[in-house]
Amino acid sequence: MRIRLFHKLFLAIALASFGSIVLFAASAHWVMQRSFVRYLNEAREARLESLAGNLATHYADSGGWDALRGDRRGWRRLLLDVERPPAPPPGPPPGEARAAPPHQAEAGRPPHRGRGPVAVYDADHRLVAGHLPYAADFQSSPVIVDGRTVGWVAMPPLARPTEARDRRFERRQGQVLLIGGVIAALLSIAVAALTARRLVAPIRAVGSAARELAEGNFETRLAPGGRDEIGQLTDDFNLLARALHENESSRRRWFADISHELRTPLAIMHGELEAVQDGIRPNDARLLDSLHGETERLQRLIDDLYQLARADIGALDFEFRPQPLAPIVNQALARFARRFEACGLTIEQAIGGNLHVLADRERLDQLLDNLLENCCRYVTAPGVVHVSVTGGNGKAVIGIEDSGPGVDDAELARLFEPLQRGEASRNRRSGGSGLGLAICQRIAHAHGGRLTAAHAARGGLALRLELPLQEAP
Known part of the structure; x- marks a missing residue:
């Protein structure tokens, strides 16, 4: 079964988003739980500090812990003093009914938050009031009288909420995270679908256009895309x-x-x-x-x-050897000397430098003969043909410029196409096939070079043959 690209992108984006949401929600829930427990323990510490102050007053008034030992009622009063809720607000004006306060069932009772097994210990951590023996991990607050620690009030730390109200709060926070995670997951699915569709749409367009090309509709084009x-x-x-x-x-x-x-x-x-x-x-x-x-x-x-x-098809035979370039060009010009004279053309030469190229001598002669033959066929008499050989930047350059007539820009761009002659401006006087320059360009490419054409300063055509330089043997 083939899985479409849309489904792959959708699943990749959706799973990545869903995984991030789950990780974030789990981390947030863990942090919330730890923070809430820390908050409860801090509230218990504040309660212990307040209770330690009351115990210090009781210790100073009674002269020690003996009065508190076994006095459960007195110990309960001390706890109630710490946990007593604030006074209710003033009643309504005369004639108006009093509204029932919230949580009326809990009125007059100590608040649940912070309650726990509190105990009092003397300076040596011996139990005075309460029922839990002292442990090193207890939350504790010293009871200080006249600058001296006379005892401790302590309780075990909370590992998780124990009061019903605290558990309800924690459960509601978890529900909020769950609802938020579900909403975020649904949004991520929608975004994944839209993103995958947006990414796949241009690819589908390319596929459809490619099928049109395969059917022979070569005028098919796509709307310009973005920068990606x-x-x-x-x-x-x-x-x-x-x-x-x-x-x-x-x-x-x-x-x-x-x-x-x-x-x-x-x-x-x-x-x-x-x-x-x-x-x-x-x-x-x-x-x-x-x-x-x-x-x-x-x-x-x-x-x-x-x-x-x-x-x-690359079937031409080549036998490459290091060749001195100047003698090859001079011999080609010598072969065409009488032909140029008969056509009313003058040759100007600028051949210098001890340049060597890796070339097939027979094919290079064929290339030069074709270029010079074109000059004889198409340059109007009296005319001038300038031939130069130069070197530089790892290249040997043979330049052939004539005095015209030239070709226009459209014909210049197609000059190396088979059967292209530029007949509109260069007379066909000798029945050329129009294949010579195309063959010359193939020979140049086989030598690792290139053959280009441009407008000549003399008004005609400038042909430039570039060949890689070779070290002299």
């Missing part, structure tokens, strides 16, 4: 939903773009062949050149798609 962990969970879910929505949009755009890229050369070849079949175009060398160009374009696209797919 549940609010952070809500924000993370919305972040996940946005990422899934963007990935789905990218997937659909990918299928649309790849379909377009594959259809274009096939449509051209199909049209050329139909023209030959219909006798509109002769089957000559120009036709073969056109068909050959389209098949090459289709082959490049398929090869790039294959490379990108292998990069995405």
Whole structure:
């Protein structure tokens, strides 16, 4: 049987609150009992002090304890003098009936509070009046005459209330604590239910929204939460939903773009062949050149798609070795020197430092060739391409900036997506597949680096390749 989170939270909060209430009530009852007994014992001590004063007067008048020994009536009078209640209030005006005083049945009787087995002892703790032998734990008060202790008046201490009135008071206090504890327990149950419901509600909302995501509704969003962990969970879910929505949009755009890229050369070849079949175009060398160009374009696209797919699944082969970076960049520029000259582009170089990186030489050449090829395809002649190699903070940086045209901010953010060319501002003159930068970024990540793009100060595009520095062998 699965226990729901609501029930777990409810039980945890309710049991913790109930346990605290029980502990508090038990502690309060224990403290109340001890305090009440202490109060009764203090009242008894006050009674003993008053009785000791009367006994001192009796001792001084009679010249000793002999007069009190065996005189039960005299001893009772002394006790009554101490326990006698105050005089009743004055009667009502003439002609008005006297109301019966409260506790009339107890009128004229000593009050119950503080009563107990009181005894008098001489200076040597020998019994004078009463019937209990002296014990060390008795409550006692000295009988002092002319500065000399002539005896003691004492009684056993109370361990718990003995009078009916005191027991009723103690019982009522216990009932009050019990009623208060029950009310507090009911309130804690209500608070536990509300708290558990409040905590579980956003989690249920996340679960419901997650099921909608699983069904393909990637536009599902949750209301922003608070600043606690549940609010952070809500924000993370919305972040996940946005990422899934963007990935789905990218997937659909990918299928649309790849379909377009594959259809274009096939449509051209199909049209050329139909023209030959219909006798509109002769089957000559120009036709073969056109068909050959389209098949090459289709082959490049398929090869790039294959490379990108292998990069995405981590199937590209790499053989990392420490490599000096400057010679690799210089050789790449040498390979493109004539190509740049034919495209009307000027190369500016700022390559310095004895920098080494851990790299696969073949893949790094592939990356640089793709970046430089993009310059040949998209930079307007006459143009300038500035290539730099710098190092610092544990990184080697290869920078490639061109003179334009550039791309807008929206295209810049999508520049490394497959089949993205930024065609609105950078001419497609050589039939690029739009996969080169995506492949370059995968190669950079495989080297533990990253490839980023920004607007160049010259008006074009600035590409920045960062690779971890390696100590020279």
